[in-house]
Amino acid sequence: MANIRDVAKKAGVGIATVSRCINNDGYVSEEVGKKIEQAIKELNYKPNALARAVFTKSSKMIGVIIPSIVNPFYTELSIGIENKARENGYSMVLSNTEYLAGNEAKTIEMFQRYRVDGIIAVDVKHSEAYDNVDVPIISVGKEIPGNLKNISSDNYRGGCLVADYVIKNNIASVLHIKGPDSLESARDRFTGFRDTLVAKGMTVDCIEGMYGEDVEGIGAVLKKYKFIFVWSDDLAISVLNECFVSGLNVPGDIEIVGFDDIYYSRKTCPPLTTVSQKITDIGEDAVEILIDKIEKKKSRRKNDNYDVELIFRGTTKKCTNE
Amino acid sequence: MANIRDVAKKAGVGIATVSRCINNDGYVSEEVGKKIEQAIKELNYKPNALARAVFTKSSKMIGVIIPSIVNPFYTELSIGIENKARENGYSMVLSNTEYLAGNEAKTIEMFQRYRVDGIIAVDVKHSEAYDNVDVPIISVGKEIPGNLKNISSDNYRGGCLVADYVIKNNIASVLHIKGPDSLESARDRFTGFRDTLVAKGMTVDCIEGMYGEDVEGIGAVLKKYKFIFVWSDDLAISVLNECFVSGLNVPGDIEIVGFDDIYYSRKTCPPLTTVSQKITDIGEDAVEILIDKIEKKKSRRKNDNYDVELIFRGTTKKCTNE
DNA sequence: ATATTTATGCCAATCGTTTTTATAAATATC
DNA sequence: GATATTTATAAAAACGATTGGCATAAATAT
Numbered sequence: 001m002a003n004i005r006d007v008a009k010k011a012g013v014g015i016a017t018v019s020r021c022i023n024n025d026g027y028v029s030e031e032v033g034k035k036i037e038q039a040i041k042e043l044n045y046k047p048n049a050l051a052r053a054v055f056t057k058s059s060k061m062i063g064v065i066i067p068s069i070v071n072p073f074y075t076e077l078s079i080g081i082e083n084k085a086r087e088n089g090y091s092m093v094l095s096n097t098e099y100l101a102g103n104e105a106k107t108i109e110m111f112q113r114y115r116v117d118g119i120i121a122v123d124v125k126h127s128e129a130y131d132n133v134d135v136p137i138i139s140v141g142k143e144i145p146g147n148l149k150n151i152s153s154d155n156y157r158g159g160c161l162v163a164d165y166v167i168k169n170n171i172a173s174v175l176h177i178k179g180p181d182s183l184e185s186a187r188d189r190f191t192g193f194r195d196t197l198v199a200k201g202m203t204v205d206c207i208e209g210m211y212g213e214d215v216e217g218i219g220a221v222l223k224k225y226k227f228i229f230v231w232s233d234d235l236a237i238s239v240l241n242e243c244f245v246s247g248l249n250v251p252g253d254i255e256i257v258g259f260d261d262i263y264y265s266r267k268t269c270p271p272l273t274t275v276s277q278k279i280t281d282i283g284e285d286a287v288e289i290l291i292d293k294i295e296k297k298k299s300r301r302k303n304d305n306y307d308v309e310l311i312f313r314g315t316t317k318k319c320t321n322e
Numbered sequence: 323m324a325n326i327r328d329v330a331k332k333a334g335v336g337i338a339t340v341s342r343c344i345n346n347d348g349y350v351s352e353e354v355g356k357k358i359e360q361a362i363k364e365l366n367y368k369p370n371a372l373a374r375a376v377f378t379k380s381s382k383m384i385g386v387i388i389p390s391i392v393n394p395f396y397t398e399l400s401i402g403i404e405n406k407a408r409e410n411g412y413s414m415v416l417s418n419t420e421y422l423a424g425n426e427a428k429t430i431e432m433f434q435r436y437r438v439d440g441i442i443a444v445d446v447k448h449s450e451a452y453d454n455v456d457v458p459i460i461s462v463g464k465e466i467p468g469n470l471k472n473i474s475s476d477n478y479r480g481g482c483l484v485a486d487y488v489i490k491n492n493i494a495s496v497l498h499i500k501g502p503d504s505l506e507s508a509r510d511r512f513t514g515f516r517d518t519l520v521a522k523g524m525t526v527d528c529i530e531g532m533y534g535e536d537v538e539g540i541g542a543v544l545k546k547y548k549f550i551f552v553w554s555d556d557l558a559i560s561v562l563n564e565c566f567v568s569g570l571n572v573p574g575d576i577e578i579v580g581f582d583d584i585y586y587s588r589k590t591c592p593p594l595t596t597v598s599q600k601i602t603d604i605g606e607d608a609v610e611i612l613i614d615k616i617e618k619k620k621s622r623r624k625n626d627n628y629d630v631e632l633i634f635r636g637t638t639k640k641c642t643n644e
Numbered sequence: 645a646t647a648t649t650t651a652t653g654c655c656a657a658t659c660g661t662t663t664t665t666a667t668a669a670a671t672a673t674c
Numbered sequence: 675g676a677t678a679t680t681t682a683t684a685a686a687a688a689c690g691a692t693t694g695g696c697a698t699a700a701a702t703a704t
């Protein structure tokens with residue numbers, strides 16, 4: 001592949017001039033500019049971003065770590081991130097850990113070797129792995145100790161909103177399926193839900209679940225409840241399926257509420273009532289905060305906790321919290 | 323961040339020795355090796371993959387282009403790709419075009435600047451964009467003219483399998499919802515289905531659809547049919563939802579079959595009958611073929627067309643093709 | 645005792661950029 | 675018309691790695 005020297009030779013100028021022309025920085029005359037453009041086109045020259053990165057000590061790459069790439073919540077987030085990154089002249093490098101701490105460590109190692117300018121880590125599992133990383137890191141959804149920036153939705157309030165519905169409709173037997181304890185978001189969703197119910201003298205049972213397999217065959221358990229709050233839509237969809245398999249009518253026999261508002265939650269039968277997050281805002285803000293850190297600007301003030309909203313669809317009997 | 327010179331100084335050896343030690347190539351004594359390892363650890367040194375890439379003219383990155391990152395079919399494929407790539411010492415850089423030809427062109431430009439060693443393009447939309455790219459390219463799912471390797475499932479046969487079910491059960495009114503005409507896979511699924519039916523003197527109606535919005539509110543249309551074959555699971559899930567909204571019982575009033583066997587098709591109510599692809603095989607083989615090309619080995623012979631299978635779940639009345 | 649092999653580490657060139665410095669030409673200022 | 679400034683270009687140094695050739699020392703062979 002052609003390099004900058006080839007272009008310079010073809011255009012009959014020095015390499016520095018070509019460099020200035022490409023980055024349109026410094027002086028370059030109209031006439032010479034044309035010649036260079038021409039040479040670039042003829043040679044199909046693409047500046048080598050790697051060589052540039054070595055010199056400038058900035059790769060213009062942002063590394064993003066998500067725990068599951070088949071879960072639309074994470075991928076929708078990554079869309080917001082990629083768009084905003086591209087808008088600011090950065091490229092996104094996405095890596096999926098499949099919830100494996102080992103993969104997370106490997107990814108971080110890889111990111112460091114490729115000299116990404118910053119990292120956005122979503123729902124991190126293996127927080128020690130970030131300890132000696134010396135590029136800016138934004139943690140989404142979970143608090144990493146240290147001086148990094150953490151942003152997430154107001155998960156606690158999301159739990160409260162769901163509890164409000166339960167209280168308003170005076171539903172007696174309630175189950176929560178809680179996410180892994182290592183996730184702050186999972187803990188907050190539960191405590192918000194529980195605290196609000198307990199304040200009204202109500203109780204809630206709780207079991208833990210992460211993947212679809214964790215709820216397989218629990219139809220008998222579900223039958224004991226009238227209302228289930230599931231910590232994530234991904235899992236709620238599995239729960240809904242279990243209800244179907246067990247012959248439970250939703251929302252007639254049992255009501256279900258999820259969390260995340262992923263793409264497919266609109267498509268279930270019936271469509272899933274869920275707590276929606278400002279997912280695009282979070283992704284975009286994460287990038288802006290990160291880039292401010294990378295470029296050492298004073299960070300524009302952003303939210304730490306993003307608003308959530310209860311979206312009523314078909315898995316609840318009532319369609320309002322009033 | 324520490325560089326190789328710092329490590330050499332700390333260990334009291336030359337740079338070349340450190341390099342040899344890292345790449346364990348050439349002679350390095352036990353004793354000196356230990357000292358270098360120690361220095362690397364103390365300085366938290368990570369070899370600069372960019373600088374290495376500049377010199378070796380190999381970035382060890384594979385660029386992957388998919389049209390939609392919220393569609394689990396593409397992300398599941400990317401998992402196979404990433405695993406195999408990692409296994410062979412390559413990193414995957416994933417880019418999502420959101421079905422936009424403009425994004426596809428931008429991505430290819432980006433991949434070239436970052437000097438990826440090869441590209442895997444899935445269901446390409448803008449095939450001219452690949453014309454002057456001079457790294458190996460594997461096209462998955464669509465034929466790109468030129469001398470690149472194209473691999474995909476046996477989509478035609480998938481269509482035939484579904485038709486066999488229709489014939490066996492003597493279903494009268496049949497609709498196919500076809501994917502975009504620009505996709506070879508979409509065309510093949512349709513022609514396989516139609517050819518088989520027509521050979522038995524049956525007929526099939528056909529409409530085109532891509533995104534969920536394309537089937538919104540078509541309940542009235544659906545009511546006219548007893549069987550619908552949808553070109554992708556992603557869309558079939560939307561169709562199933564439309565049936566629910568319109569009060570059609572599946573599979574009682576109408577039967578539905580999808581294609582792809584994505585993660586969520588197991589979770590619908592009822593679970594979706596679908597044509598399953600050897601998705602992991604395809605991803606892994608794509609990488610192997612690509613790496614063989616990159617490293618100029620003679621390519622191990624791989625399939626061009628991967629086998630498909632009809633998986634019976636709940637959206638069909640019968641659970642067999644016998 | 646000398647020649648050869650083996651083991652080890654250093655030096656310098658190289659990859660494709662960007663950036664600093666130097667220099668020449670064109671224009672502005674007095 | 676002489677000097678100062680601006681504009682335009684080129685040559686050279688640097689970025690952080692790899693690598694072939696060279697130098698040295700020790701071990702072995704002749």
